[in-house]
Amino acid sequence: MSNNDNQQLFTKKIRNKYLLWILMITFTIFIILGAGVFFFTYELFMQEMTEKSEAKVELAATKVDKWLESKLSFLQIIGATISENPDQVVSEGLIKEVMKKHDALSIYMGFANGKFVDGSGWIPPETYDPRQKEWYLQAVLSKSPVFTPPYRDEASSKIVVTIAHPVYDQGGLIGVLAMDVVIENIDSIVNNFTLNELNNVRLVSGNGDFIVGENSKPGANIKDTPDREVFLQAVNSKKNLNIFNLDDHIVIARVSIADWYLVFHLPPSVILHPLHKLIGFFIAGLVVTLVVLGLALILISSVLAKPILQLVVGAKKISAGHYDQHMTIESRDELGYLTYSFNEMARGLKEREIIRSAFGKYIPHEIVTELLLGNKLLGGDKKEITILFCDIRGFASLSENKDPSLVVVYLNSFFTNMEAIITEHHGHVNKYLGDGFLALFGAPEPLQNSAKQAVDAAHKILLRLEEFNQEHMSQTKIGIGIHTGEALIGNIGSENRTEYTAIGDAVNLTSRIESLCKYYDESLLVSEQTVAKLEPDYFCRIIDKTLVKGRETSVVIYRTYDLLSLSEQQKTEIEIANQAVQLYLAGDFQTASALINDHFNQPPRYLSLIIENISNNVMNAVPADADV
Structure with a gap:
């Protein structure tokens, strides 16, 4: 019976037996309605609070403006009186009377002739010259009333702002009349208009100096705060009211008479503050709803959970490799059909695993996967790869007079260790060749730097060989x-039998290079094409440039090292040896020979061969019996 036929047996629907969807829809509607009410209320609060804040800030700015205007008007009246009666003596008593009437810290006047009169009773030092003071200079320069930045008064030690008004007589300067206004008086006006303790109101001068607010200390400037940009925009706009909706709702109102600015911050927490109770009620209602719905869902899910949990247990066993799973079908609804499909899946996985396990020992797992998916892989593709040949030296004599079964065990242990290293470096052993093996890097799956992975694998194989020899008390060389x-690269063969492998000149050359290891008494030789693709963290020793069977051009071969594995002395010796080999390859036999003899008492095999070739007046001569 086909899958479609079996599906017809499972016609009952879960929706006909359970109310899960109804409960979920009810819950969703409750959440949507609750969220809608919350956000609608939030928007109303936002609108009300922002409108209220804008109106209050504008009113506060107007109050400060009018308060300053009253002080300035009073100075202007006194100044006009002095202008009309220039001969009248401005006495200290007169100024004291005015100070008391207008709640001023100090009213004083500096005259053009250097005379100074102060109503506060402060006696200046003999060197005091009002004409050198900032308030005097600013007023004379502007020829109109000015408001100074906040400063600490020398007499009272209070933070004050000076209102200075120049007094003229028929165009001639009589002097400058000034009034010190205590910041505390302005502060009380500004803070009467805050919405609550969470918002932030600051009064700053036209150049950014703080007058009132949390930063109102002499020298503090709004341009040194995050409000710099909005303040500069407000100043440049020349408007009396500027509104900025950033992280906070910011209102900047201009106090026109003094060119001051009232900066008001309304953070989101202020708007959310009155909504806390509403949020509390909403959360309480939501918790009750969740509890009720949770109990209902627990009751319903207990019926559904049993078969699903059985499937979960079965799936876990399959993931652990136990494919002999068969679940009992207990219903004819969707869960029953799911159980049936699970059983079919387990059966299919078991069959595929049998195939994978059987053929994975002979064919790379990637190829087995492609075959199981039904992809045809006969033929091949030409691609750049890195090939590694590894061979046990003198294996015939090593295995002579030994039990064949022990030799096989030894070989299997050796190959198992080395294959693990190849796999770790993203390669795969393509075939075993009696006492050696061929490994490919970059096939069948592409590899970003196959040369690096192959060389790293070779270095690790040599290190593992030392441990392997100690474990087996052997002296195996490779x-x-x-x-x-x-x-x-590809599956090459007939329709009935194929072998996934690599063929071509690159494979043959790798085999020839490996056979040169015995001739040069080296455990690892690497072609110049591979070396060219390595990164600078490798040290390379030039061995020779030689001809191999089947090629008309010479091959430069190297012995590579991990840079971190060499001492400085070893690096120096390799550099000297490389210099000697390069001189030799360039035809400078005499210098090459002298360099070797001067630095190496017992030169390695490849340098001894160079000396021998120089003696015979030949280059790159590999004997015919070298089996390469």
């Missing part, structure tokens, strides 16, 4: 050859 080049 040769590794590595080359990077284009090869034909």
